[in-house]
Amino acid sequence: MKKEFVVIGLGRFGGSIVSELINLDAHVMAIDISQDKVEDFASIATQAVTADTTDESVLESLGIRNFEHVIVAIGEDIQASILTTLMLKEIGVPKITVKAQNILHEKVLKKIGADIIVHPERDMAIRIANSMVSNNILDYLELSDEHSIAEMKATDKIAGKTIIDLDIRARYGINIVAIKRGYEILISPQTIEEIQKEDILIIIGSDVDLHLFEKKLLR
Numbered sequence: 001m002k003k004e005f006v007v008i009g010l011g012r013f014g015g016s017i018v019s020e021l022i023n024l025d026a027h028v029m030a031i032d033i034s035q036d037k038v039e040d041f042a043s044i045a046t047q048a049v050t051a052d053t054t055d056e057s058v059l060e061s062l063g064i065r066n067f068e069h070v071i072v073a074i075g076e077d078i079q080a081s082i083l084t085t086l087m088l089k090e091i092g093v094p095k096i097t098v099k100a101q102n103i104l105h106e107k108v109l110k111k112i113g114a115d116i117i118v119h120p121e122r123d124m125a126i127r128i129a130n131s132m133v134s135n136n137i138l139d140y141l142e143l144s145d146e147h148s149i150a151e152m153k154a155t156d157k158i159a160g161k162t163i164i165d166l167d168i169r170a171r172y173g174i175n176i177v178a179i180k181r182g183y184e185i186l187i188s189p190q191t192i193e194e195i196q197k198e199d200i201l202i203i204i205g206s207d208v209d210l211h212l213f214e215k216k217l218l219r
């Protein structure tokens with residue numbers, strides 16, 4: 001059975017979520033207060049509806065409670081974002097993801113019970129900045145305020161060495177969770193695995209340790 005989602009707010013973020021969910025073969029009800037936005041998505045989403053989602057009766061009449069996951073991608077109108085989230089909580093939507101504009105917005109969303117809070121602009125900026133400061137960091141995904149997963153390119157400095165030789169876990173407190181080698185992916189590589197030049201290492205650890213490893217071993 002196809003997964004069913006509701007996306008509220010069809011700006012750049014919400015609109016991209018709708019398109020990607022449809023690409024991933026999900027059912028998507030797309031909602032916006034602006035009729036123009038809704039018309040843009042009429043041929044993309046499974047169903048596109050013009051509505052003000054701060055009105056509880058509107059959410060009831062659209063049957064939103066029957067969807068397993070609702071994404072609130074209302075941006076600038078923080079009040080509308082908060083009210084919509086509150087209404088969704090009240091009607092009992094099982095999973096609510098909300099785009100936050102700032103820290104204060106995030107705090108309120110947490111208090112009223114949003115399940116997942118995302119900061120797409122901030123997260124993308126962190127990923128891009130990290131890959132800009134080092135040629136070896138290809139991608140960077142924040143797991144918490146202090147921990148991340150990084151994709152780093154192996155260099156001559158470590159090529160030919162095994163994970164044991166490098167003593168990565170003890171010296172840096174980080175873990176190589178996978179190695180991408182051409183089209184192959186080695187998940188949880190064994191410690192005797194020899195790293196090759198151009199391997200892409202997928203590493204989990206604290207931000208401090210990840211940067212230390214990158215500086216000491218990859219530059």
Ligand code: ATP
Nearest residue numbers: 009010011012013032033034052053074075076080
């Ligand atoms: P992005 O950066 O993703 O383009 P944004 O952060 O600038 O978006 P907005 O454009 O302010 O966010 O809001 C996204 C969408 O949410 C807009 O298309 C807007 O019409 C819609 N929206 C705002 N208030 C409501 C509401 N009460 N009900 C439904 N949709 C709403």
